[in-house]
Amino acid sequence: MSNVISFKDVSLNFGGVQALKNISFDIQENSLFAIIGPNGAGKTSILNCINGIYKPTNGSIEIFGEDTSNLEPDEIANAGVSRTFQNIELFENMTALDNILIGAHRHINYGPVQGLFFSKKARNEEEKARKISEDVIDFLEIEEYRYSYIISLPYGIQKRIELGRALAMQPKVILLDEPAAGMNNEETEDIARFILDIHEELGITVILIDHDMNMVMDIATEVVAMDFGEKLFQGLPEDAAKDQKVIDAYLGVSG
């Protein structure tokens, strides 16, 4: 199996804060790769480095074997990497459908002049994007919210629509930053089921951040545990639960 993403000795500093300290790992194609760790461990920083919002202070990141240090976030996205955000970053003043259509942006191919005239090409491309979006809507079972403005939707549904927006990119890799945060048990189960479907049915490599060990234990194929910007552990989920350093990090937080 080939590597989809490789971190090579990546460090990330913000002034005096070291968000990531010499992190190295490889993420294999078709894995469901979980990143766990307490607050401020550097989990979100890893995702931000992958999709180019942050640039590592040291070290390098390869995506599909290509060094990304000179790539902009939109170029990385167009290479097939999509994501959701820890604090929902939907376009609140638009409908769920428009949000998902924006997710399909990279599949729509026409320029501003054709947009101005809504030419036949534009019409066909829009129709294609709409089909992609409707497939996502169907997949996530959000038909009834299609025309709802994001502002008017409950938190759990918003999270699902953000997932839909990321899926409409038809990515090869999807980065999920705490998709189950703030959800009740039933909603968490729904999300876990969708993540498994994304991984197995759609064959997308999933990189998943979660605080909650339980969900990770159930669905992940590989786990990295972070604490204070350092990698504590990498391996199978069941081994993570037994690892003393991981247990300490979690106890350190709750205790």
Next chain:
Amino acid sequence: MKNRPNLFTDYRKESSIFPNNTQKFWFAVLILVSCTFPFFLSSYWKLLVTTSLLTAIACWGLNIVSGLAGQINLAHGVFVGIGTYVSAIIGGVATSSVIGYELDMIIWLPLSGLAAAFVGILISPVSARLKGLNLGLVTLALVFIGSHFFSNLKFITGGAGLGRKAASLKFLGQDLEAGLQIGNVLLEKNDIIYYFSLFLCIVMGLGVKNLTRSKIGRAFSAIRDRDIAAEALGINLFKFKMYAFALASFYAGIAGSLLFTIAGGVEPGTFNLLYSIIFIAIVIIGGAGTVLGPLYGAFFFTTLPGIIQAVLHATGLSDTGFFLNAGEIERIVFGFFIIFFLIFEPRGLWGIWFRLRNYFKAWPFSY
């Protein structure tokens, strides 16, 4: 195969400009009625309505870059000026002090839009680097640079205080300066400008509508609302900000090419900071980010002097030496409306129209 009861397939109808035939009908009626205006409006009102139509085009442009794409632009009037002078050079009369080639409108109309768009593209990289107020400051600088050029390039503009003639009207070889005789109807020059303006206003208004239902408009709104998320979704900020400035300036240039042909002449001092600010005010009053808002705003602003004069006249106040003159009242009313809309109705006149419409929709038997 899963059962998909809610699968939706009629995409095309949903994204059409007019969702039903009633709307198509009223749009057609509106256009037909508009075509009869020159036959019963006074020349003063013809002037106001034509100016409204062209102002609407310019405001649509500003609405694309500021309302849709969220980029502050204090220099929109400069792009109108570029359109004006490109048309004046190509289509205007040469004198001992200014150049002019008296070419056909079919050449100068698109070129004034394209020239303005070109300058818009040149400054768009700045907006990719700067955001918010900083971008505002750079465009402010552009107003002063523009003013400097406009008043000093005397061979083009005639110089401050003097000005020059605007482009003259020749279309497809037909000289229209003296009007056009069709059968026993004589269309005056300003009637012809009115029809050109009406046509452009319809076409370019539909263009804005098309943008909002296209990938381009969605990308603009995405950049306006959350640029980091937009980028993470594969939207190239640099490219789309460039599109926004290019389209906005194109609209400004087209409007500018015709705006001064009605009065016949243009003075370079016209394109000062206030001129640009007025476009912003109109977009705010009309409803930023909406399709019809700039049209409402442009008509409201441009016809306001005419309405105030009519009111003063009807109430007899104009003769009795009311303590404010028409110009002062106009400024007070306009200033009041800006404040009112900023505070109470951010969606502008369009927002009020939208609420009224929903009110009547809910009314029993309204259909």
